[in-house]
Amino acid sequence: MSPQTSNDPLVHVIDHPLVQHKLTLMRQKDASTNSFRTLLNELAMLMAYEVTRDMPMQDVEIETPLETMTARVIDGKKLVLVSILRAGTGILDGMLTVVPGARVGHIGLYRDPKTLKAVEYYFKMPKDMQERDVVVVDPMLATGNSAVAAIDRVKATKPKSIKFVCLLTCPEGIATLRKAHPDVAIYTAAIDRQLNDHGYILPGLGDAGDRIFGTQ
Numbered sequence: 001m002s003p004q005t006s007n008d009p010l011v012h013v014i015d016h017p018l019v020q021h022k023l024t025l026m027r028q029k030d031a032s033t034n035s036f037r038t039l040l041n042e043l044a045m046l047m048a049y050e051v052t053r054d055m056p057m058q059d060v061e062i063e064t065p066l067e068t069m070t071a072r073v074i075d076g077k078k079l080v081l082v083s084i085l086r087a088g089t090g091i092l093d094g095m096l097t098v099v100p101g102a103r104v105g106h107i108g109l110y111r112d113p114k115t116l117k118a119v120e121y122y123f124k125m126p127k128d129m130q131e132r133d134v135v136v137v138d139p140m141l142a143t144g145n146s147a148v149a150a151i152d153r154v155k156a157t158k159p160k161s162i163k164f165v166c167l168l169t170c171p172e173g174i175a176t177l178r179k180a181h182p183d184v185a186i187y188t189a190a191i192d193r194q195l196n197d198h199g200y201i202l203p204g205l206g207d208a209g210d211r212i213f214g215t216q
C-alpha cells in the first residue's frame, strides 16, 4: 500500500522506500525499545535531508589540492531545531547527526489527559531567532494541539521561517495545524487514517514517547 498523499502543497509526505520501510518496522508492536529508537534516528536523518532541501546557499572560493575553485556552502545563520519534549528528542538526535551545527530549542509540553490540550512547562530558544530558520520536531502530529501551541510560541520569537517535521500524522492533526498556521509546511512519513477518542493515531505506532524511552 502506498502512503496517503495530500493535495496541500505545504504537506510533504516523504515516500522514499527507505523511509517507508523503516516506518513499517517501527509500527510493529514487537519492535524492541532499542530497535524503535535506532529506526527513529535513521528516519530522522533521512527526513532531515528532505526538510533542508531548500536551504539557502552561497558561493565561496576554496583551494583543492590542484587548483582554486568556486564551491557552494550553506548560507546564513545556523538552523534551529526545536524539539517538543519529550518525544521530539527522538527526532532531534537523528537530525543533529546530519546538521551538526544546528542550534537547538526546547519546548516542554504535556497533554492534559482529560482535555487533550497542551500545557507548557518549559521554553528555551537560542538567541537571534529573527535571523534563523526553524524546524519544529515531534514524532506524532495527532490532535495538533501541541504543535499549534509550540508554533504559537516559536512564532512570537519572529524567526525567518518555520517548518514542522513529524513521523506520522492524520487528517485531524493536519487540519488543526493548517487552520492555526496555514504558512507552516508539514513534513511527514505518513498520513494515517484517523484519531481515536484518546487522541491516538490509527493505525499509528502507539505512544511514541513510551516506545522511544521504554516507559510503557
Ligand code: URA
Pocket: 140, 142, 199, 200, 201, 202, 204, 205, 206, 207, 208, 209
Ligand atoms: N502521541 C503519540 O505518542 N501517539 C499517538 O498516536 C498520538 C499522540
